[in-house]
Amino acid sequence: MSEATPTTLILGAGQAGGETALALRQLGYTGRIVLAGSETHLPYRRPPLSKAFLAGQADEASLLIRPADGWEKAEIEVRLGVTATAIDRAAHTVSFDDGQTVHYDHLVLALGGRVRPLPIPGGDAPNVYYLRNIADAQRLRDALAPGKRVVVVGGGYIGLEVAASAVKAGASVTVLEAAPRLLARVAEADLAGFFATLHRENGVDVQVGVGVTALEQDADAKVVAVMAGDKRLEADVVVVGIGLIPNTELAQAAGLAVDNGIVVDEFARTSDPAILAVGDCAHHAHPALGRRIRLESVPSASEMAKVAASVVHGDAPKAVATAPWFWSDQFNAKLQMVGMTDGHDAVVERRLPDAQGAAVFMLFYLRNGAVVAAASINRAQEFMAARELVGRRAIVDPARLADAATPLKTLLAELG
Numbered sequence: 428m429s430e431a432t433p434t435t436l437i438l439g440a441g442q443a444g445g446e447t448a449l450a451l452r453q454l455g456y457t458g459r460i461v462l463a464g465s466e467t468h469l470p471y472r473r474p475p476l477s478k479a480f481l482a483g484q485a486d487e488a489s490l491l492i493r494p495a496d497g498w499e500k501a502e503i504e505v506r507l508g509v510t511a512t513a514i515d516r517a518a519h520t521v522s523f524d525d526g527q528t529v530h531y532d533h534l535v536l537a538l539g540g541r542v543r544p545l546p547i548p549g550g551d552a553p554n555v556y557y558l559r560n561i562a563d564a565q566r567l568r569d570a571l572a573p574g575k576r577v578v579v580v581g582g583g584y585i586g587l588e589v590a591a592s593a594v595k596a597g598a599s600v601t602v603l604e605a606a607p608r609l610l611a612r613v614a615e616a617d618l619a620g621f622f623a624t625l626h627r628e629n630g631v632d633v634q635v636g637v638g639v640t641a642l643e644q645d646a647d648a649k650v651v652a653v654m655a656g657d658k659r660l661e662a663d664v665v666v667v668g669i670g671l672i673p674n675t676e677l678a679q680a681a682g683l684a685v686d687n688g689i690v691v692d693e694f695a696r697t698s699d700p701a702i703l704a705v706g707d708c709a710h711h712a713h714p715a716l717g718r719r720i721r722l723e724s725v726p727s728a729s730e731m732a733k734v735a736a737s738v739v740h741g742d743a744p745k746a747v748a749t750a751p752w753f754w755s756d757q758f759n760a761k762l763q764m765v766g767m768t769d770g771h772d773a774v775v776e777r778r779l780p781d782a783q784g785a786a787v788f789m790l791f792y793l794r795n796g797a798v799v800a801a802a803s804i805n806r807a808q809e810f811m812a813a814r815e816l817v818g819r820r821a822i823v824d825p826a827r828l829a830d831a832a833t834p835l836k837t838l839l840a841e842l843g
């Protein structure tokens with residue numbers, strides 16, 4: 428490539444970084460693309476790390492977003508095992524920990540986040556596990572075995588998925604959640620109640636309102652005593668899933684705005700026109716919601732990657748448009764969730780008969796009669812239509828929404 432060829436440097440070779448690189452080529456971008464990341468793995472999907480991969484039902488190759496030759500064919504220079512240490516915005520360069528410096532015309536920050544450590548004595552004991560990357564998942568998978576006593580600290584989606592996978596591996600599992608209910612930050616009480624029941628029915632000891640105060644490793648580093656107020660539990664394995672800290676330090680040191688993530692507009696642009704941010708590290712404006720959100724989900728990373736690529740490529744950039752959505756798999760329940768439930772004033776349930784012993788239902792969250800969010804359990808067939816209802820903030824008759832005999836497609840068609 429000639430010296431005049433523009434370079435897009437993408438920092439972070441994860442879901443959002445990898446997809447930005449691929450989206451650029453799909454749009455016909457002919458510049459040089461450098462995709463640089465700290466991990467030694469090619470870009471991979473993290474969701475199976477708490478599900479099929481942890482349960483031993485998926486191998487490492489199946490996690491890859493593209494096999495090695497896919498990156499070569501797309502002429503994307505992937506540099507692995509290198510960590511960016513500084514951005515020089517005036518010189519348009521990034522320095523790396525191996526001494527190299529790369530010039531950029533556009534810089535895309537796809538830095539993800541790191542696990543929030545348990546801020547208590549013993550939080551870093553040898554039998555305490557966190558889950559963010561392949562190495563974490565391999566270590567945890569090796570530790571799970573029939574009869575092992577597993578305590579999961581944190582009743583969020585990742586904690587609950589780990590609990591389900593640990594039960595599958597034959598472990599006996601306790602979930603400790605400090606808040607008064609599961610999924611307190613991320614789901615409404617009705618949905619959280621469904622998951623609490625599901626886990627209890629599958630043998631998980633779910634305890635809410637129990638904040639862990641200390642972990643004590645025994646002398647031969649085999650058993651951890653989990654202290655929670657006046658409670659004491661013994662565990663062979665403790666898994667901590669209490670959230671993510673977005674990786675913003677590089678952006679902050681470069682003088683970019685940071686507030687619960689790297690602040691970007693609906694086009695993934697920071698205050699510096701040459702720098703964009705995507706994925707878990709970005710706190711982005713969402714026009715339909717009328718506010719900024721930072722989402723930790725694959726669909727959000729993918730959408731932002733496409734938005735950023737359209738901006739870098741230059742013609743007709745597309746803003747973030749779709750209602751945010753994600754999924755979670757636990758035992759026999761596949762959850763798909765779309766929209767934001769905050770401010771809803773009514774919930775409509777649409778229930779179908781159980782199928783093969785699994786619940787099948789949808790919950791619609793309404794505000795002033797408009798559908799603002801929906802949760803689907805084992806109803807993937809209708810989830811696309813639910814996404815559209817939420818995307819359009821459709822006003823539909825709640826009685827018909829509740830009636831599973833009326834297809835959602837019919838309701839959509841009636842909206843015109």
Ligand SMILES: Cc1cc2nc3c(=O)[nH]c(=O)nc-3n(C[C@H](O)[C@H](O)[C@H](O)COP(=O)(O)OP(=O)(O)OC[C@H]3O[C@@H](n4cnc5c(N)ncnc54)[C@H](O)[C@@H]3O)c2cc1C
Nearest residue numbers: 439441442443464465473474510511539706707723724725
């Ligand atoms: C166990 C688990 C289960 C999940 N399950 C689901 C699910 O079911 N559904 C769903 O929608 N989402 C799920 N997610 C969330 C989803 O995986 C993330 O939202 C997604 O990976 C975000 O992509 P990202 O590129 O922003 O971050 P990441 O995929 O984390 O990639 C960021 C990369 O940047 C690298 N990096 C950081 N700093 C630097 C630096 N200075 N220099 C170079 N590289 C750097 C990191 O090493 C990392 O590889 C799950 C996540 C986890 C961990």
